[in-house]
Structure formats: C-alpha cells, structure tokens
Amino acid sequence: MTRERAHRSPPIQERAFHRWLESHLAAGRSGLLPLGDDAAAIRPPRGQVAVLTTDALVEGTHFRAESDPGQVGAAAVGVSLSDLAAKGARPAALLLAVVVPRGTPASWAQALIAGGSRCARAYGAEIVGGDTKPGPVRTIVSSAVGWAAPGRLAPRTAARPGDVLVTTGEVGRGGLAAAHLNDRHWPRARSLRELLDVRPRVREGIRIARWAHAMLDTSDGLGESAWLLSAASHVRVVVEESQLPLARGLARAARTPARRRTLAFFGGDYELLAAVPEPGLERAQEAVASAGGTLTVIGRVERGRGAWLATSRGRRPMPHSGWQPFGPEPVPAF
C-alpha cells in the first residue's frame, strides 16, 4: 500500500472495520461460531493438546510508521507461528489485537489483516478473531493456538548430554537486516522489509519434534537461545563456529570475526535450535529435507553449564543477543 492510498482511505470506524473483517475472514471457518461473536471456537483433534503463545509488535520497536502494513501483519502472525513451530505444533487459529491511533486509515488495518491472514493460511491456520482499540501507538498482538501430540512438545528443559545440536536455515539474518537499517548505502525500504521478513519454520518444527528432546526458536538470536537451553536443561551447550550456516551476505557485511559474531547472534532470526539424540539425527534431517528445509549440525550438548562458542582460538562464552529490548540501544550501528 502506498502512503498516498493510505491517506485517501477514511479513518477507522470500529464497527465498519469489524464488518469488513467478518467478510474478509469468513472463508475456511469451522462454523462453530460466527465471526464477530464474543469469541471464536475451534475443535481439538482427538488426543492432541493445545499449544498457546502470544507476541506483541510495537511501532518504533519492531516496525516503523512507513513499514508495509501487510508485512507487519504477516510478521505478527509469523512470530507467533515460530513459537508454535518450536513446540512441534500444527498451527490452527490466530487472534489479532490491533491498537491504532484515532484517524488511522482503515486501509492500513485492512492491509495488516490481509497480510496476517495470507501468512496464517500459508501455514494451514486461520485468523479467527481479534480486537481493535484506539491508542497513541500502533501495536499488534498476535496470539496463536496450535495442536500437538502431548509427548512431542520438545520442552526446553529436556536436552540431555550427548544430544546433537541442530539448527534450521541460516544464522544472522536478523542481525544483517538490523545492520542494513543503519547502512546509508542500503535502501531503507529494503532493510525495513528485511527486518519484518519472518519465515516461521512450521513444517520443520513439526518434523523435528518427532525426534528432538528439546527445541526453541532463535527469535533473540542463536546465542541467546543456546544460553536459554543450557539454563533450562542444566547442561553445557557447545556451538562450533565453523559449522554455523551464516546468512548470505553476512560475511561480506562484517569483515572481522568480532563483527560477524555480533551480527550472527544479534537476534530476529526465527530459526529453530534443537537438541536431538544421535540415533534420530539422520531421520530428522531427512524429514526436514523432505519438507524443503535444511537442518545443520552445529554442536553438541555436554554435561556441565553455560553456552560456549568453539572457535579456531578455543572456547569462549557464547555471545548474548545484541538486541536488549529494554536496553538503551536496540539496533547495532556500523
């Protein structure tokens, strides 16, 4: 949506917006309750448990005023689907709470919902409800429900010494995008798109969960996830730096090893990090490959404590996330 179009769209009226929402989201519903009712209802598959997650995206923190609203909606949905993926859950339903300033063009919110809805459907889920409220800052909260087999939730507390450490996709895409935002030679619109380009590993997560002891997503960066896994499972986590599947362009953007680490472990990757017992590794890799993904061995789980990066100069503590949401400086400057 261009800014021009946005400005020609009338401001949001809650009821008119809800009517649009109902017509837009009407397809593919379970029929248990009509859209626009006080709540939505979905039927659990027999023997499965409900997996629940919620995530907030805030203008100025996660996206900018000029970010494409369709992409903001898709990212809001994608971030929640990434959490479901980390528990091997099959996405079923999403709720979107949308806070916008009075006078926001209706087309902005419509593009947001349409983008979120497209993303949800691409992973087999539906937006089944939501809420719209006025507030000074655009804020999107996406809540998701998925279904999983109760024995295959891969809790982050269950990694065991001897497990192989694997990750999907690439490492450092989020850091690279954040760095591009501060690069005067990089088109701003492109870096804003990159920052919101969340690709939840839903198909991979469902497959990995069949074999993994523990799994979590890398939304705060692979390094932070390694620390979280270590603390939750009371194990030592060791990552081989030479094995990391670095994001394309990262090596060129960061010329020193220190800079490469800053970007690689910065956060915003939305890949999966899992501890898989050796005997299941090959089948997990085959299953992920059959779903069009990749699963790279990057280290192992040992007895002990802490998260460590094994480099050509020896082990060093794993870098934490560069993005401290409550710290003073959210984006790394070049």
Add this chain to the structure above:
Amino acid sequence: MTRERAHRSPPIQERAFHRWLESHLAAGRSGLLPLGDDAAAIRPPRGQVAVLTTDALVEGTHFRAESDPGQVGAAAVGVSLSDLAAKGARPAALLLAVVVPRGTPASWAQALIAGGSRCARAYGAEIVGGDTKPGPVRTIVSSAVGWAAPGRLAPRTAARPGDVLVTTGEVGRGGLAAAHLNDRHWPRARSLRELLDVRPRVREGIRIARWAHAMLDTSDGLGESAWLLSAASHVRVVVEESQLPLARGLARAARTPARRRTLAFFGGDYELLAAVPEPGLERAQEAVASAGGTLTVIGRVERGRGAWLATSRGRRPMPHSGWQPFGPEPVPAF
C-alpha cells in the same frame, strides 16, 4: 502499590522479569511444558471445543497512568473472561502481552500480573504465558482459552422470535463510573477503580448457555448489544425500560429520563444479555440464582428488525453505546 514504592522499584529487565513471572505463575500448571518455554500447552477436556478471545487495554483509553496496576491486570483478564462467559465456556488459560515504556518499575508489571493472576484463579483459570515488550504506552492484551460443549455456544446469530430477553446483574455500572470520572465531587481514585471493576459473569454464563439460544456480553452497553443481537439474528429485540435492573446510584446521578438512558446504555458493563426460549427460562433463573447471581427478564425477541426500548411514552430506537472508542469523546461529561 503506592507511587512511592513504584519509584523505588528498579526498571524492568526483560529476563529478570520473566524469571519472576516463572516463579510467580509456577503453581497450578498442567506440567505439559515449563513456564518460560516458547509456548504453553493445555489438555482439552474430551468432547469440548476451545473458545478463544483477545482484548486490548490501552493507557489513556481504558486506564490512566495512576490506575492501580493490580486492578489493570484484573480488568484485562476480566474483560476476556467476560467474552468466554458469553459463550458459556469454562475459563482454562490466559496469555498476557504487556507493553511498557523502558524504565517502567518492575513492581508495576509485577503488580499487574499478580492482579491478573488473582482474577484468573478466582474463575478457575491460570495465566500460562505472555510477552513483555518495550513501547511508549502501557498496553495490555489479554487472550483467553476456555472449554465449552460444542452444542451450547449460544451464537449471537441464533436468537428466535418468541425468546425471552434476560440480563445478569445491573445495567449502567460502566456509564455511572465514567460519569463519576468527570464529577468534581467524586473522588478521582474511586472513579478510576470503578471504571476497572470488571466482574465477568463466568458462573452465570456457563449456566445460562444450557438454555439460551443466543448470548453476548454488554461490554459496549446493553443498548449496543441489543442492536448486535438484532442484526446477527435478523430479529427485532424489544427491551422494557421499566424492567431494567438499573445500577444502584444511577437514578440519583441522572435526574432526567434522557440522562438515565445515556448512562444506562453507555457501555463498560460486562453483564450478559441472552435470548432464552420460554420453556427454559425458569430453570435458567434457578441455575443462575444457585450460583449467587441474578437473571432479570427485560424484554423479548420478535419477528422484525432493529432494537427498541419500550418506554412509558411508547417504543423508541434503543440508544447506541455512548462510548465510541474511535470517536472524539470517550467519556460523557456532566
């Protein structure tokens, strides 16, 4: 929490806050996944469907900076539980997404969660997860999951001509609280408390749903709910003004019939409005009374269109909600 204590509390650090959250919410969990994992998991009762809802509360719109955070948390939870109540669902789990400015005292968020948690437990539910993100304005999004029998969801589309119209509790508590906020003679702290005093009719909703054709909550006021019911079910809804169980103090605060209507139908009531077939009425009333509540007959459903208020001077169109969240003036002035 006093402001003084709040200012002595250190600012929120996301991880420290999550650790506190995990220890605080640890009791009463299903054990399927540890708190702090990417998502929470709950087990559906056999044969029940999941009922889902989400609601946003925004500082400046729904609460003030000086509002008691424990009450804000309880209200956020209560608003979502009211939606579950309207579908006869038994509350199971809540997720709280909390957006706060950097530097917000941790005690503010802790009091918020503690208040929300107390409210959830009072209705048999648990906060099982959430999200904390920095942003310029305090915003709370509560998402709730409940369980209900699939045949007893009382969709708002299912009211039928001949049904009796009933409501729980009192009419106009929200309007009275909003009016008090602008009354210089009313203690401000008291009116802020009144505005956040959400009492979801969970026990009543579960019982009414056994007999009701259609049910919805009156968060936007009884008048607005009557219009929504009429539009969704393609029926005429007629409310007898003389039968309305007006909130205590409302008649004294509003001396003219017009003013009484403004406050009665203003919104923020969180009662239930239901269309019950005549044969089930008495048992529905007995069931609600056995749960300590009241169910008042206030009108009927007829063939036709629109929502009408039958007054001593004849029928007039039902007043809409006074609170247009996206309109210019959220609170009625005296």
